[in-house]
Amino acid sequence: MRLRWAWEQRRRRATELAARHPEAAAVLTFYQEVAGFQQILATRPEAPAGVVEARRHRRTVALDGAARRLEGLLDVVSRAAPAPMAEVAWLLRTGPAEVREALLAQYLTGETPGGDEEVRRWLLARSFLQPYAAREVDGRGGTPGATAGAEAGDLHPARVCPRCGSAPLVGVLSDTGREEGAFHLICSLCGEPWRYPRLVCTLCGEERAGARTYFQADAFPHLRLDCCGTCGGYLKVTDLRRQALAVPDADDLASLTLDLWAQGQGYTKVEPNLAGL
Numbered sequence: 001m002r003l004r005w006a007w008e009q010r011r012r013r014a015t016e017l018a019a020r021h022p023e024a025a026a027v028l029t030f031y032q033e034v035a036g037f038q039q040i041l042a043t044r045p046e047a048p049a050g051v052v053e054a055r056r057h058r059r060t061v062a063l064d065g066a067a068r069r070l071e072g073l074l075d076v077v078s079r080a081a082p083a084p085m086a087e088v089a090w091l092l093r094t095g096p097a098e099v100r101e102a103l104l105a106q107y108l109t110g111e112t113p114g115g116d117e118e119v120r121r122w123l124l125a126r127s128f129l130q131p132y133a134a135r136e137v138d139g140r141g142g143t144p145g146a147t148a149g150a151e152a153g154d155l156h157p158a159r160v161c162p163r164c165g166s167a168p169l170v171g172v173l174s175d176t177g178r179e180e181g182a183f184h185l186i187c188s189l190c191g192e193p194w195r196y197p198r199l200v201c202t203l204c205g206e207e208r209a210g211a212r213t214y215f216q217a218d219a220f221p222h223l224r225l226d227c228c229g230t231c232g233g234y235l236k237v238t239d240l241r242r243q244a245l246a247v248p249d250a251d252d253l254a255s256l257t258l259d260l261w262a263q264g265q266g267y268t269k270v271e272p273n274l275a276g277l
């Protein structure tokens with residue numbers, strides 16, 4: 001099973017999930033629009049070079065014409081996002097170009113910020129750079145077919161993406177050609193899957209089984225939260241053996257109720273999704 005999903009696949013999955021989970025329909029509809037724009041970005045010829053390397057070494061890269069494309073994404077988000085995110089996008093869109101350029105540089109060089117507004121700005125920069133980073137890593141614009149190196153390779157115990165150094169967005173359980181029930185983390189920027197020890201916390205490295213609790217809800221039998229009692233972090237895990245049609249990004253957004261529960265219990269997600277959860 002290939003652990004990369006095309007933008008079109010994400011859009012379709014979001015449409016299906018929006019019909020089934022009305023509580024998440026607004027954010028899933030927003031996500032469909034963003035994925036549609038990302039699909040266009042992924043095929044543009046003027047993509048900036050070196051986004052993955054820049055992020056990995058926490059340095060900026062010349063974005064030139066591509067930075068102007070951010071305005072297009074901000075238009076989409078201003079129109080389609082739920083209120084707080086739409087406002088943040090609108091302020092960025094109508095503000096000076098230097099602020100937008102500084103935001104992209106901030107994403108490439110920094111760590112996930114705290115504070116709701118800062119997180120929303122960060123998510124916009126991440127959404128914009130995702131298709132470029134995915135294209136660099138995948139070489140095929142996120143089209144299913146090729147097999148990524150780390151996906152099939154040996155266990156990679158790093159808690160950040162071996163390609164670009166970003167935090168994982170979600171974990172995935174699947175039957176790969178090599179192993180049943182293999183566990184991979186999926187990068188929040190470039191989408192790279194990398195094999196990771198299933199029982200080790202992705203935030204603090206805690207390995208003791210007793211430090212970990214799992215949470216599941218009947219509405220999402222293929223999803224699970226791995227919560228760490230040592231650092232208070234949690235990761236959402238998609239079990240593709242239970243739902244082969246799942247697309248982790250979209251299923252993550254459809255199950256916001258799980259995040260609200262975990263965050264209400266005081267847990268912090270490893271990396272926020274597009275809804276800021």
Ligand SMILES: [Zn+2]
Pocket residue numbers: 161162163164165166187188189190191192
């Ligand atoms: Zn990555």
Ligand SMILES: [Zn+2]
Pocket residue numbers: 201202203204205206228229230231232233
């Ligand atoms: Zn931990």
